[in-house]
Amino acid sequence: MAKKSMDCKEFNKLIPSFIEDTLEGKEAVRFLDHMNDCEECREEVHIQYLVREGLARLEDGTNFNLSGELNNKxxxxxxxxxxxxxxxxxxxxxxxxxxxxxxxxIALVFILKG
Ligand SMILES: [Zn+2]
Structure with a gap:
């Protein structure tokens, strides 16, 4: 199981990448797995996302439903x-x-192309 699961420390390091949509491939899979399994980290993502996006939105004054947006993400x-x-x-x-x-x-392609 050690191969599959990510620890909380590693997860925390990847939260900014997740929020910026730059998390990819295996890392993203493991990140989401850990988020599923670990309530603490789930909360941490929510907090960091709310803080980051919330501050940005307050500046430009748009309405937001950040929890919903995070779920969409x-x-x-x-x-x-x-x-x-x-x-x-x-x-x-x-x-x-x-x-x-x-x-x-190749033969088939030649035949189909006439
Ligand atoms: Zn965790």
């Missing part, structure tokens, strides 16, 4: 990662097909 990350995973799977499938039947596919 988490959803977006999850969706994004899922799509990327699916894209990878498709890529692997195509690679597999290419390796096994490259000649066949």
């Amino acid at each position: 988490v959803d977006e990350y999850r969706r994004d990662l899922k799509h990327r995973k699916q894209a990878l799977i498709v890529l692997y499938i195509f690679e597999g097909i290419a390796v096994i039947g490259a000649a066949f596919i």
